[in-house]
Amino acid sequence: MTFGDRNPSPERGRRQVAPDAVTEQVHTTGRVKDLGKTLQFSWPGVYFEGRFRGTGLGVVLDCAAADYDVQVDGVTVATLVTPGDTTHWINGLRDGEHTVRVVKRNETPGDISTFGGFVATPGGAVLSKPAPRDRQIEFIGDSITVGYGNVSGTRDCDSEQLKRTTNTDVSHGALTARQLDADYQINGFSGLGMVRNVAGITPDATYRTYYDRALLNVDGDVWQNPGTWRPQIVVVNLGSNDFTDLTPGEPWTHDSLAAAYRTAYDEFLRELRTRYGAGTTLVAVGFDRNDEHVRQVVEARNDAGDRGVHYWFLDQSGLDFLGCDQHTSARDDQLIAGRLARFLSSLPTKW
The missing domain is CATH 3.40.50.1110 (SGNH hydrolase)
Structure with missing residues (x-):
């Protein structure tokens, strides 16, 4: 299993379908500013949860200040240190349905962080978001x-x-x-x-x-x-x-x-x-x-x-x-x- 491919092929990038709104594909309860295709946030511990099918997933972030953990099926598969403006790819997963969670680890009150949702790899799909907890x-x-x-x-x-x-x-x-x-x-x-x-x-x-x-x-x-x-x-x-x-x-x-x-x-x-x-x-x-x-x-x-x-x-x-x-x-x-x-x-x- 390999993680962290930040440079998918141009063909892969063209085959992705962006959602009309990030909130259609992720569950979050954090204090976010909803800009449609992106969510902005500042508080620590804000998390985004999703579901997907396939062997990999791209995580879209724009943040040069904070650190993030990416968890797939409850296991941390990547820690992103001040990732910048990037799509971080998680590859090499078993083919099937998975859960994904991205969480902000630390506090950066002087900066604004941006989350752009998830992107499926070829042949995969981002699925409907998880139900909120009661x-x-x-x-x-x-x-x-x-x-x-x-x-x-x-x-x-x-x-x-x-x-x-x-x-x-x-x-x-x-x-x-x-x-x-x-x-x-x-x-x-x-x-x-x-x-x-x-x-x-x-x-x-x-x-x-x-x-x-x-x-x-x-x-x-x-x-x-x-x-x-x-x-x-x-x-x-x-x-x-x-x-x-x-x-x-x-x-x-x-x-x-x-x-x-x-x-x-x-x-x-x-x-x-x-x-x-x-x-x-x-x-x-x-x-x-x-x-x-x-x-x-x-x-x-x-x-x-x-x-x-x-x-x-x-x-x-x-x-x-x-x-x-x-x-x-x-x-x-x-x-x-x-x-x-x-x-x-x-x-x-x-x-």
């Missing part, structure tokens, strides 16, 4: 949610190592969703907080500045939900960056920061409730220094009559934090996913 979970958070440097095997990483060793597809959110057979979004942005970012950087923007966007580097962009994204559960894990040590010149005191954080968190949960309705369960994660503040916010929402907000403590016992810059490792993400999946299964979501 369950949907949205994960909102920072670097812990992204899977920051989780496959590095070391805490000491330079910027290039960080890019190559961040794999959102094995983050705890992605693993949790797979355990529960759910479609998912990983709407994570490293370094950002609810009201304050790590070390006080970029004080004029926080996570909430970007949450509504499909394309993170486009000011004012708003993701257009096609009406198919209706998560039964939304998991929010924001606050680790808010409570990093204050730096000289910042306008916060510990008390004013804590009060602003609780107020903003409450507002954000209200926004999520308005967006998704009473049928969506909201899970607020307590982690590290934000733990008690999150608990208070959840109790306040419950006291106000919203019983669909739940608190979950991210237990750090047994975690090695061997990811880049002492972040969770892939092993840690597996442990967290197991714990979180059990908790989510216990909630009254009618699953």
